[in-house]
Amino acid sequence: MTEKIISSKGIYNEFPRKGRNNPAPAATHYCPGCGHGILHKLIGEALADLGLQDKTVTISPVGCAVFAYYYFDTGNIQVAHGRAPAVATGVSRATDKIVIAYQGDGDLASIGLNETLQAANRGEKIAVFFVNNTVYGMTGGQMAPTTLIGEKTVTCPDGRDPLTQGYPLHLCELIASLQAPVFVERVALSDSKNIRNARRAVRKALEVQRDGKGYTFVEVLSPCPTNLGQSAVANNDFINEQMIREYPLGNFRDRTEEAEPVVRPDSDFTRESLDTLFELDSIPPSIPHDDAADTETQVKIAGFGGQGVLSLGIMLTEAAQAASKQVSWYPSYGPEQRGGTSNCSVIISKQAIGSPVVYNPDLLVAMNRPSFERFKNDVKPGGIIMYDAQIGDVELPPGVKGVAVPAQDLAEQAGSSRAANTIMFGVMLELGITRLPEAAFARALEANFAKKPKLIPLNLKILEFARQWVKNNVR
Amino acid sequence: MDIDKNKPYPIINQLECKSCGRCVDACPKKVLAIGDTLNERGYHAAVYLGEGCIGCANCFYTCPEPHAIKIHIPLKKS
Incomplete structure (x- = not known):
């Protein structure tokens, strides 16, 4: 009998982070119920289906996804906290690669917010996947820019109070206020309907990159059962009932049809041109003297x-x-x-x-x-x-x-x-x-x-x- | 337990499962459950109850582990 097997694509078969003798060599380093693995699968699948794996550089952030390079079967770079937009800009402009910036809310919306907005405003050819789980995950559940009002974290144990900690940052809305971005959408990983929708948005963002049309931003409301102190299933309810109220799902920008490919003039990084630029080609010989x-x-x-x-x-x-x-x-x-x-x-x-x-x-x-x-x-x-x-x-x-x-x-x-x-x-x-x-x-x-x-x-x-x-x- | 391979069915890698329960919750036919036995890493891995899978792949897509669930769907003979 012939059969179809639905399994992960675009992801390595084993993750040797803990050595080859790890008892579960294909298990991720993520906690039970974490959203990262779900999104990894959606991105990997889309890359494989679109035939883009060998043309793609994935940028790992600082945060729980710091080890994303163990998972994505693409080119990989791991960068400093919040600096994915800068490195992604460099890779995108210096090569013809498709660039994915995979970032969490602490990384993207706090320390990296400026670079995020600047890169979006320049319309860089970057697929940003922004994982919003309302907390700093890797460091133990501190308040993030995206923490909900009243939500308790280890650094706001009485719940986030806007009088002292301000309001949750809405990244899709900020990005969509800029002119350059081509595709901006907020999705969630809370149930099968939302995951299917996220799958579609991920694919669409990568199609925009394949076509070289510019900046895409997909915000993914994602569970963090460990730091939210909830079961994986209860965390899904939290997303559906509380997060989505603060962060409505939907498309904020879709210029995928009308956008033209971004073609920038080639940069000349040859030795000759750099020498001329820095006037190194006209240095006369040194004047000898006794300087003993x-x-x-x-x-x-x-x-x-x-x-x-x-x-x-x-x-x-x-x-x-x-x-x-x-x-x-x-x-x-x-x-x-x-x-x-x-x-x-x-x-x-x-x-x-x-x-x-x-x-x-x-x-x-x-x-x-x-x-x-x-x-x-x-x-x-x-x-x-x-x-x-x-x-x-x-x-x-x-x-x-x-x-x-x-x-x-x-x-x-x-x-x-x-x-x-x-x-x-x-x-x-x-x-x-x-x-x-x-x-x-x-x-x-x-x-x-x-x-x-x-x-x-x-x-x-x-x-x-x-x-x-x-x-x-x-x- | 024998699985009817003329119908769709999931294969759950017992070693990779972390027992989060998302698949059990996502299954429209309620044919997945958290198992009774501990796996080598100390988790009660999810199990397929043996029949009733319709191959919707909801469990595959909701599972946070890339290689913990695979869905087999028989194709009609041509």
């Missing part, structure tokens, strides 16, 4: 906005790069108004730099008095403060050397009222504070003014002018 005695140099540069504070930092960074040093440039814009004070920190080192923050600089460049007063006491003993002579008389901290540079005046004498920072750059070079080779400073100026090449000879002249001033005026 070098230690780390920490620099703070501060002044009014418009004084070239940040660009002086970048020029110094360029010079360090030209000499193949490790270097960091860390601007501090602060919330001040435009034209307010700004500063940046530069660290030059032979070693990898851990933090770009400079607390105690070896060199402080202060372009105005507020900057001088704010940072002078941070300078290391034996350090140097270069400050604009226009600041006037100053009191230096003990053990710190001060160099008053008439930077603004010198810049004007040298031919540009806007080049006070280049003057400071030249003084830095001549004082030898950074121990970078001379050619590195010239190359930094060329790089900094690459887009205004007319200014390069002028700034090289100003650099030399500043060096000459040091020779004549600084002991």
Whole structure:
């Protein structure tokens, strides 16, 4: 006699999570009566029937379904809590795979809510299966964003009170408020009629993915008998009588017929294009110099906005790069108004730099008095403060050397009222504070003014002018 | 017990069953029950009472274990 056998498809035959000698090698790790296995079967069956298993990457969440990769006979990635939309976006955009994001309510609706809404709003080609059982399952039944009003959990033992814990989040309704999603539906696993309906919705969502039409979201009201302290059958009644009242079943969006396949321009990840993008294809050879005695140099540069504070930092960074040093440039814009004070920190080192923050600089460049007063006491003993002579008389901290540079005046004498920072750059070079080779400073100026090449000879002249001033005026 | 293989019938994998009772509840013909004996893992696995299955597969779809229930449905001879 011929017969038809109804059995699971798209699911591995054995689940070796606990080793091959497990007495029940094909039993899941889920509790008795859990909804995950039911949904796994529906998804696996649809994938197999649609012939999509080998084209699919399933993303396991953090939560009870963290081990979903033991079950789905597809490609699998397990990701950090709530981050399935980001990883799914990456897989979907970098490959032609069908991507399933399988997530629970803690994962998707709490820590991952922002990414969920953003991915939905971008219309990413992702089939999201959202398991809503009103609690955090894996961690022991804490209140979730989806916990019903009055429902008791271990973290709301008197029942969820909207006055202190807010109201249940309705994810389908949120997703359906966005324009991009193609298919949004809420289903339940509480009885055979609802399971058949869930089976249809799962299949439809995966058909949308097969056709590349965009974002689908299927919310699945699912039992968690263990954490709800109910029998499996009583949990079905809870879903039918209480959950569905809060979370009505039904379709919230169906553009499956009219939606067109989403075709995005190809991304070019070739080495050549990335090198060009990051300007790595035009790095000149390193400038040789003796750096055997070098230690780390920490620099703070501060002044009014418009004084070239940040660009002086970048020029110094360029010079360090030209000499193949490790270097960091860390601007501090602060919330001040435009034209307010700004500063940046530069660290030059032979070693990898851990933090770009400079607390105690070896060199402080202060372009105005507020900057001088704010940072002078941070300078290391034996350090140097270069400050604009226009600041006037100053009191230096003990053990710190001060160099008053008439930077603004010198810049004007040298031919540009806007080049006070280049003057400071030249003084830095001549004082030898950074121990970078001379050619590195010239190359930094060329790089900094690459887009205004007319200014390069002028700034090289100003650099030399500043060096000459040091020779004549600084002991 | 002999099962009439000319009619639909379920095969319940006794080892994989966790005794949640969803299949018993979902069966429209009430031909499934929680068994009397413990399986190797300490659960009273569900059993088929031996006759009356109509092959609706409600038990298969409601069962949380992927491989605990299979439904056999005889096809008419052609």
